Amino acid sequence: MTVSGHQLIGQTSHQGDQAALEPVDPATGKRLEPDFPGASRKDIEQACSLALEAFGEYRETSLEARANFLETIATEIEALGPGLIERAMAETGLPKGRIEGERGRTCGQLRLFASVVRDGEWLDVRVDPALPERQPMPRLDLRQRHIAVGPVAVFGASNFPLAFSVAGGDTASALAAGCPVVVKGHPGHPGTSELVGRAIQQAAKACQMPNGVFSLLFGVGNEIGQALVANPCIQAVGFTGSRRGGLALAAIAQQRSVPIPVFAEMSSINPVFILPEAVAARTGSLAKEFAVSLSMGAGQFCTNPGLIIGCRGKALEAFKQAATDAVAQADAQTMLTSDIHAAYTQGIERLSGNANVQCLASGEEGVVSNACQPRLFTAHASDFLIDETLQQEVFGAASLIIECEGLEEMQRVAESLEGQLTATLHMDEGDMGAAQSLLPILETKVGRILVNGWPTGVEVCHAMVHGGPFPATSDSRTTSVGSAAIRRFLRPVCYQNFPDALRPHALKEANPYRLHRLLDGEREA
């Protein structure tokens, strides 16, 4: 399949007529063909109104038909073969193994959501049967199911050109919920986006899904995204990116005459607490693992370990030395775009210019364009506690080691943190008391807590929470990874005293989907 530079609207495609995206290989600075002329207002409106037209039919597709659609998308993405891998590598500077792994994750995620759809747990069916003899008043039959909220606007993220982009977690979970999707393609990888978008188009056609169940728009600047969020057909938004971007979209969504939810995953520095016994016992391996987690993929992960917190002492000194050595040897990989590289450079300058921050290590400079030179800094907890700028995310392979006087100061550092996606405890048995004292603080600050691991690498499963209190996300009650991500795009409806013939399929007396319903408050086996 070749890349055409077209907007994909329902089952059609055509060239936009606005200012063009001009894709670039960030590793070489070379232009990539073709240009992507931007979507017009009319394109946006058409994509949104088609999505609304498709909504009525799509949200009531059978569980099997919808699951099959998701699986067919995965098959069609795989059928794109090496062309997709090559285009993604050229547009992002990410290595082949990483892109191939990400394709596997993306298709695995689509298949997970297919199984979630078939299982029907997400319908959350509740039945409170009629109690005609109840005194003083009889109870009528009441049943609840969840339905899709409506068309969803999804913003592709730069750092996962497959898994958080056109067919990524937001799209997969919205389609699984029964919501048509209009994607705003990320300008960093439009060719990759188009290829995946055409695979979805293909799957929608093969599965006879309604026209408009999926569209994909491209363009420069923020106008397309703003118009999408403001469009009255759109009922929810999925976004992964910067805090500024997420807050701007949330503000637009709030100002609509009918406000809608924006599920924005924004910023996180992912504190890692290295507790005394663990540091003493595993100094070298901790430092090496840290450097790997920090510099992998040029540090361009939402869950990159940007903050290490330890207690002053010999063991921490040894860890700092070992981490300095490891980071100094870390590779400089190409960053995703020149804008991201420029922001990284600015962030490094900010930290370097802070009189209370000491630079411990600079990794290799790199020979490619837009190379991310890994950096390691350190500061005292007493300074961290009074300087909010030290909590600002530097997107890329930079981290800051905070030295605390003891456990009590470590707790104060934990308490001072903004909301985060993750927090990590490195601990041995002797650290149990310290871990127990930190846990209640961290639970109120983050979406996922890890023991003896590194936060990069987010498992796509049922128990995952990729979310957390503001500013990690705009809604701490949700996750954007894992099967619970579907809940963002659902709402409950109650049906009172319905004749069985009028009930939706999931609520019929015969329980045709064989759901484990909540029957009068008890879960059915």
Add this chain to the structure above:
Amino acid sequence: MTVSGHQLIGQTSHQGDQAALEPVDPATGKRLEPDFPGASRKDIEQACSLALEAFGEYRETSLEARANFLETIATEIEALGPGLIERAMAETGLPKGRIEGERGRTCGQLRLFASVVRDGEWLDVRVDPALPERQPMPRLDLRQRHIAVGPVAVFGASNFPLAFSVAGGDTASALAAGCPVVVKGHPGHPGTSELVGRAIQQAAKACQMPNGVFSLLFGVGNEIGQALVANPCIQAVGFTGSRRGGLALAAIAQQRSVPIPVFAEMSSINPVFILPEAVAARTGSLAKEFAVSLSMGAGQFCTNPGLIIGCRGKALEAFKQAATDAVAQADAQTMLTSDIHAAYTQGIERLSGNANVQCLASGEEGVVSNACQPRLFTAHASDFLIDETLQQEVFGAASLIIECEGLEEMQRVAESLEGQLTATLHMDEGDMGAAQSLLPILETKVGRILVNGWPTGVEVCHAMVHGGPFPATSDSRTTSVGSAAIRRFLRPVCYQNFPDALRPHALKEANPYRLHRLLDGEREA
């Protein structure tokens, strides 16, 4: 127990020092003793910081301890005896039977949430066990539970002085979730509020709950509420009231440096579609039931039937005549406050002054103060479709019959509606096709759909949805009545690779709460 006019802060109480609330009997206009001098800034801050202090301990109380606390609140409310009933009658003008029934509902609701807490379904525990042999990468053990979001501000509503007030659904569900609660008492029934607040204080003491798990503040104007929502200790808001009030609080919540969710239940006119066969078969009984539902409690229900939609014809004419007769005979009851009565009068004047609206009936004028004279109006669908003012809620016993040319126009009316709490279909077997054509439209507009009933009377159960798309509520994914209301105050946290000793009780390997966990995506029996 006597009413003191005090602020209740944690286990203490004292008189405020700001402008005083001066409670009034709306049926007589007479002042009721004592005054309630308003809460100071310091009172608000103290209530909020105590709530935050209590949070750590309270959110980790055992399921049994928390359930017992909720049940003890119910017992303490019942122990207030006739004094509570008399005070509530005097402050609201509502009749004895209604207040007694509402007390039963309030205590039943607390006991329902006690059973919900014990059951543990709300924890939504998910376990994805480690897969050490998985290729290419092992999976680590991942577990999820839900935890309380933090202290919640609850705004008592005027129209249910018990069931939607100090110990109402918002408080019960927030306490059930593990959130301390700070209530802003409604100025319409401060004495009732204080009595119930003291019952909660008593229960908290008897159950050895942390000081600050509950506080109750009073005052005139909007400042206390605004300060509460802006206070950084508060993590979520429950509100039932006007659209203007809900939107104002939501705006404050969004402007915080850390925005928080506001769960506001605001306005709804609860359309009732009377389908042709049903109207023809049951003209008289439908009209009578309608007049009862309309005028009950002076129409002061969120789910009052403010809009009746029928198809032109002999049957509808007969229904209009019968409804006119029934409404003309309907009693005029005292409204809750003189402000509410003034707003009702304004709303009636707006409708009466609309050239396209005809007044069909005026009920009895009433002899009490602030009497709500029931009113019935009618208009053509063609006018309704182009005049947004006809969708504005008139809080009280007023309703508007919309006459459609046929089913197609009825569908257009349904499509034109704003978000609602409820929609109702009155239908016979011959109306099935019409009902099936309306259902998909109504599902996207409302939280609850009823067949052959009246929307007033909201069952407190598991399947209930008292919610709906904006402007019925500020978050269509939630309900403020029924066991699912607890979800508003919970967020998921994921625990990765935890040693069992560090895991929270609900996630321990032995499953001590015997929960039906989602184990690797399958529901445990």
